[in-house]
Amino acid sequence: MSEEMNLSEVLQVRRDKLKKLRDLNRDPFKIERYEQTAFSEDIKNNFETMEGQVVSIAGRIMAKRTMGKAAFLDIQDKQGRIQSYVRKDAIGEEEYDIVVTYDIGDIVGVKGNVFRTQKGEISVKATDILLLSKSLQPLPEKWHGLKDKELRYRQRYVDLIVNPKVKETFIARTKAIKALRKYLDDKDFLEVETPILDTVASGATAKPFITHHNTLDIDMYMRIATELHLKRLVVGGIDRVYEIGRLFRNEGMSPKHNPEFTTIEWYMAYADYEVMMQMCEEVVAKMAMAATGTTKLTYQGKEVDFTPPWRRIRMVDMVTEETGINFEEIETNEEAIKIAKEKGLDVDKIRSKGEVINLFFEEFCEEKLLQPTFVTHHPVEISPFSKRDPENPHYTHRFEAFANTWEIANAFSELNDPIDQKERFEEQIKKQELGEDEIAMMDEDFLNSLEVGLPPTGGIGIGIDRLVMLLTDSPTIRDVIFFPTMKPIDK
Structure with a gap:
């Protein structure tokens, strides 16, 4: 030929x-x-x-x-x-x-x-x-030279044929998820499935995808989190429960974001955020070992060591460490907002000191978190489902885990006070009324479940796609999702 x-x-x-x-x-x-x-x-x-x-x-x-x-x-x-x-x-x-x-x-x-x-x-x-x-x-190697990454993602079936390393990435992903499941199964957790379509978009602050159910003639939402259904199950007596599944958020796309993505959330009755912290570092280390054979990885030329224990630091302390500003010495929201303005930060939608602390953290601290780190004690204003710190109720018993400057996990001692939870929902709705386009809907049935009684509970969510990116040295989330969302060719 x-x-x-x-x-x-x-x-x-x-x-x-x-x-x-x-x-x-x-x-x-x-x-x-x-x-x-x-x-x-x-x-x-x-x-x-x-x-x-x-x-x-x-x-x-x-x-x-x-x-x-x-x-x-x-x-x-x-x-x-x-x-x-x-x-x-x-x-x-x-x-x-x-x-x-x-x-x-x-x-x-x-x-x-x-x-x-x-x-x-x-x-x-x-x-x-x-x-x-x-x-x-x-096969495309003859006609395209596989130089077109868009083609690789659109025709993953061809990509898998001609690029053996692509298959290795997805095998590593499966090994990591198997290790995750085994870790929880060995601790007597029950894997479950909860609704993907619901009449309420809640459990996180995010912009949902909206669809319509013709028979019921109602709008429905693709889930933005599995949290509230899983906590209902803990209320019902399933003390250790988890779900690995897809979430859907109608937000931007980037190398770290796909509108459809995979997470795990697990909840454990009679545990707190510190138990979640220990479990998080243990299971991520096991996932790394299963996928790569080591907990010391190189991501895009940078070494990331997942060997436990990981560093722990309060959010407000890291802000002080990186900026020299101690927000615990600042008493009013107005003073905090003024300092943020002086730093040139956008405070148009900021109304509280807690939000300013988080803004400072995102602006000045996240980029420093190369090695795995637990950032703890988030302000209550940005933590609608977390228990307050009894020693300082302005903060919560919450942590986010960071690695390679990315958030890879979010966890807390779950708020089980139905009165406080309702007030937090209402505060989130006020923000929405002030122009926030990310929804945090009131979930009356979830509040009812809290009134039935949720035991002290620790819960965590881990972004599996982003973690697998780190484990496989993949520069974009599209490399770890078989069929990532792509703009139609004719658009």
Whole structure:
């Protein structure tokens, strides 16, 4: 086939080949089953015992070399690649003439003997070869050089075929999540599922996706958090509960943000935020070990060490450490806002000292949090579901975990006072009325559950996608989500 042949000609040639096969009553798309008895890496790793054995392998042709009466096909299966050696005198002239027309990308089954070629390459000497699926599209490495990242994300199925490291990233993701599940299962937590569609968007401050239920004729919301349903289950007596699932927030997109993303939240009755802190550092370390074999990782050239214990520091203390301003010596909201203005910060929507502290933290502190760190005791104004610190009710028993300057977890001693919780909801709604576009809806049924009685409870949420980015040295969240949200090509 000429290298100069344009894409439309290639597509036609492949369709013509399929027609010829069908004319010969050899339509590959009619085949339903092929039994694999061996896989590429297993054969290579166990050659000493498998040499001479008859095996059946199956996979995609990734390279093809024809040399007169023999052809070499590189077959890619779930483990990797292995060469198949096809001789005309072994499979017959008629069959050989068909095999040499197979294209890169075609999926074949090969039966034959395991052997080593004269050049030392472990291979399968074919006695029978069967086309299982015809690839009507050329693989992109020839036509695009895989330089277009957009193409990789839009056609992940092709990306996985031609980029083995992509598959390794997703295998690492699965290993990390398995370790997470095992950690909680071993501690007698129950995995559950809660609604994705709900009549109330609550449990976080975020802008939801809105849809409409035709039969009920009501608007419904894609969930922005799993928190409030999980805490209802703790009220009902499921003392240790978790959910791994998708959340949906109708907000901006960036290398760290996708509108659809995966989190875990777990809740433990009779525990507090300090128990959550210990569990967080333990489980993240286990996830790192499962995915990479170490807790000391390099992310984009920077070392990040997840080995417990992690640093702990109060938010207000870190603000003092980085700016020299001690907000515990500032008594009024007005004075705090004035200081923020003097620093050139945007305070248009700021009404309290607690919000100013958080603003200072985001502006001057987050960028310093390279190594895993627990930032604790958030102001009550930004913590609607956290218990107050009894020694200083302006702060809460809450923490956020940071690594590589990113927030990777959020946790607290759960607020179980229904009267205080209602007041916090009302305060969030006031902010919305002042122009906040992120919703924090009043959830009356959740308040009712608190009145039934929520025991002292610790809870935590961890962003799995962002954590997997760190574990796999992936520069964008799109690299760790199989099918990230993409703008339609025609938009």
